[in-house]
Amino acid sequence: MPRSGAEARRRLQQAALELYQEHGFDRTTTAEIAARAGVNERTFFRHFPDKREVLFDGEDDLRAALVRAVAEAPDGLPPLDVLLRAFRTAEPVLERNRPFAEPRLRVIAETPALRERDLAKAASLGDALAEALRQRGVPDRSAALAATAGWAAFHHAVRAWIDTPSSPLDAHLRRAFDDLRALLGHPAPPRPGR
Template identity: 45%
Template structure:
């Protein structure tokens, strides 16, 4: 793996986000990211396949964490409560990452290709959650609908966390968003 660079990955991630924010994602090259991080391009490619991966490297592990928490919820838990457990587990990953997440979101919002990639990420999470709920014995269409609700709450709760004027607990915002969703869908 070449010589050891102290926290090379963290430095590359930070440099990439800074440059994407300053110049735009399109305009930034891997060479510039490496230079800003005080590392070589070769080191960059030991950590990331390309400049887009810097922004999406956590997607598959986040999906896995979400799915595992839903799968691991007590057998007696209602589907929506299993989803709530998943949201709780996923929220923990973002502890201490508010500024990083805020920057990342702004970069994505400014680029159509990245927005598409983000939509694909969320659709993949939804499909994985529906599959997990079916394995828990939840029938269709309840499984797909509950999974979609989970992703909707994740999206909206995350957006609120990012844009909140002062930092709040992500897990708290997820719970509030789920409660709000329950309130808006409550039959009158």
């Protein structure tokens, strides 16, 4: 039996991921997840409102960290550079969760209900980033466009990182943002040691 709330939460997430991979999301119940984690179903619902949210835990913390990083970025940086800095702050969390991230992405890709939830969460996060950019004085339309493009680059980088584990996430992030700038006809800014 898990000794702490954090341990129970972690075990529920791991149990859900395993069961979703073994039986599929639709055929897995919250009771089965709880049993695999060694807790009762009531404990499951103390931690998660439904079985979809098990795979999206930490989104609020990520949103808060990214919005804070946008707010704390040095003045005068272009919006894409602000976003790259913000996404780079998330790297340690993503690196720690890497063993969970790869199978999680696979389960989401295979499950329409989870893809829908993933898109809704991404849209919400993009809205939060756009608002954070507006708070820095970026005009409305530019803030929304930068947040959408930046999130797409971040998502692309994370998928590349999952597919190519030999390179750190930071390298994938820089490459994705450099590619985005190239598409826009803007060269990447010079970096030390380049």
